[in-house]
Amino acid sequence: MDNAHLAALEAKHAGLDALIVSEMRRPLPDExxxxxLKKQKLRLKDEITRQ
Structure with missing residues (x-):
């Protein structure tokens, strides 16, 4: 995997993490x-580690 693709996956992973944190801080978070979002984040993590 090239560095640009890996960086893009890591950026998406970080973005999902930020969305999760944001959702959890809401008064009534949508479980x-x-x-x-956590499933998407896990799929990305798996893809990152496979490379």
Missing amino acids: ARIAQ
Whole structure:
């Protein structure tokens, strides 16, 4: 994997992390959305580690 692709995956991973934190700070966080974001984040993490 080239560095640009890896950097893009890591940026998406960090962005998902920020969305999760933001959602969790809301007065009534959407648990379904948090779960969906965490699954996406895990898929990205798996893709990053496979390379």
